Amino acid sequence: MSELTREEKQALIRAAFEARTHAVAPYSHFAVGAALRSADGRVFTGCNIENAALTPTSCAERTALFSAVSQGVTRFTDIAVVGAKMGEVNTLVTSPCGVCRQALYEFCGPSLNVIMAKSEEDFIEASLGELLPYGFGPANIE
Ligand code: THU
Numbered sequence: 593m594s595e596l597t598r599e600e601k602q603a604l605i606r607a608a609f610e611a612r613t614h615a616v617a618p619y620s621h622f623a624v625g626a627a628l629r630s631a632d633g634r635v636f637t638g639c640n641i642e643n644a645a646l647t648p649t650s651c652a653e654r655t656a657l658f659s660a661v662s663q664g665v666t667r668f669t670d671i672a673v674v675g676a677k678m679g680e681v682n683t684l685v686t687s688p689c690g691v692c693r694q695a696l697y698e699f700c701g702p703s704l705n706v707i708m709a710k711s712e713e714d715f716i717e718a719s720l721g722e723l724l725p726y727g728f729g730p731a732n733i734e
Contacts, residue, residue, distance in 0.1 A: 611637035
């Protein structure tokens with residue numbers, strides 16, 4: 593359960609939409625933005641960054657996560673994700689891909705609140721534990 597107010601969730605969604613404007617998606621034309629909120633209330637954003645060789649592509653969620661971790665921040669409570677074809681509005685929510693679920697699980701565990709938004713008014717939420725049940729994490733290899 594997220595402890596954020598509705599206004600704080602909407603601010604996180606807004607930050608994800610802003611980050612989405614920087615998406616580099618010349619191959620899929622699908623632009624994604626993510627905003628990750630740290631336990632101390634800071635917000636780290638990311639967009640998808642595609643690559644001509646395809647596999648080096650980074651999803652928005654991992655861009656945000658690795659930006660935060662590279663700045664020494666490793667504890668998070670919520671992430672907002674927004675995605676749509678470039679120039680179009682969201683018709684479906686964008687939920688984190690399997691690789692991003694795993695990457696987030698490493699730092700956030702099952703309690704991370706994932707906000708999947710079509711707009712600031714229209715969003716659904718699920719815990720990372722719901723999106724990645726029986727997730728494999730650091731505790732498994734202790
Ligand atoms: N993508 C994300 O950035 N995040 C997601 O949650 C789903 C997919 C990106 C990867 C690729 O650049 C484009 O969206 C189409 O799959």
